[in-house]
Amino acid sequence: MRVHVLGSAAGGGFPQWNCNCPNCAAYRQGSPYHLARTQSSITVSADDSNWVLFNASPEILQQIRSFPALQPARQLRDTAIRAIFLMDAQIDHTTGLYMLREHRQPLELWCHALVRDDLVRGNPVLKVLEHYCGIHWHSVPLDQRNFCIDGAPGLLFTALPLLSNAPPYSPHRDQPQPGDNVGVTITDAASGKQLFYAPGLGTMEPHVWAAMQAADCVLVDGTLWTDDEMIALGASQKTSRSMGHLPQSGPGGMLEWLNRLPTTTRKVLIHINNTNPILDATSPQRQELTRRGIEVAFDGMEITL
Template sequence: MKILVLGSGACGGRPARQGSVALSLDGRAWLLINASPDIAHQLRAHPALQAGGAIQALLLLDAQLQSVLGLLSLREHRPLEVYATPLVFEDLTEGLPLLPMLEPYCAVHWHPLPVAGCERSAGFSIPGFEGLRFEAQAVPGLRPSHARRREPRVGDHIALRVEDGRSGQCLVFAPALAGTAFDAAGPGPEPLAELDAEACGLFWAQPADCWLLDAQAGPQQAAGRRILLGPQDAGVPAHAELAYEGMVIEL
């Protein structure tokens, strides 16, 4: 599994770009995770992502502006296969109607990830990436400013666990935890009342070979390689490293 870091800025508006990556098994077909505002620049910077049909699918971890504004730059990708939770689809249809705006340009195929209500995690697969096993886990976070419902709900934000079935190597990608005091013990000061701390703790307690996390959140003692998303002048704790745009991770 190859992971290409496209945007290494943390979420929450510090800086404007949020963490976004592309995943591939063969270097030809890619899964894009999050579509940051400067996705067009990021794609131009990486020829492997420019070939026709290279981007097979898009997975959105939340509906924050830093994660979704790049959708408009993907209007020439036909059709657009989008994976996200029901709440993210709701936000992008009503509060910030990017998906209806895309319809005149390209077909958008929705693939809901069943993380909502009592369902705080879900395993799923993506056609074209049969060698990878995916799991989405609800994590705490603030509702987007454009959301019509202001109270946080399960499915507003997810973290992603990806396991390569061939090598057994596992990646955890969780860029949306900035501003929450969250670690293996559970969420901090009531960021999401519906989110079960025990369920989150079990998710983070599972082993992973690589953790791609916000610099200010995530399990501090997690075993495995820890790569932090944040400004290039951010402090890096011991046994961790700072991500940079264009970074390639091989698992």
């Protein structure tokens, strides 16, 4: 199984267009220790020919151009993206669907019914696409049974509900329901190797922890370093947890959980906010991650399992 990170930043990307936090300012001043990042998305394949796209970020066209495997050019109009899997209905994970409207047939879209409802009513992306290529919707089951995706041979998928937060336009905002946000275990059917992917994870529940322990690699929420990061910078009045993201540091933070995983587990943080000090490769926080054997995802990162 091959995993390619198309985008590794949280909403807004890095640098964020209107932000002058220490990270964004350092990047614009030419710092060699800060890498630009697009908004989070990955793509996965078992055969290097058929790919499942996880989330469709606003920079999807740039991301496709940066990864030629997604455009094999076998005919006049072509793509190697066989299906799109949405983890949630957030703007930074769905706006790219507009950019895929030239598809010759309906897009094969996998998401939970609550996500589909938000994208029909609250932010009607799917309604708009009815006037273009259309959507062939598949409901993502949350009973933790394996399922296959047509056109993606050699891969098995298992989805599970996460306690995070729905978008501001969702009727479930601040009242999360199972299906608003999901995590997914992707299994290579031939080798049995597993990736657990959860770019938005607000609470560590027993079934989530079990999935992480079983995985060979975890690619998980790295949005903010501290719970009050945005408040301390004056960028927001919201904590990390209130936005649906488990902070990395502090009691019960992501680092504590990652430390408890087997030493053989590859640990990677993704969906990194522009304010997070781990974006500075020389920061004490980044050095702490390195000491703990935790990686920071970057655009173009390759993971092979």
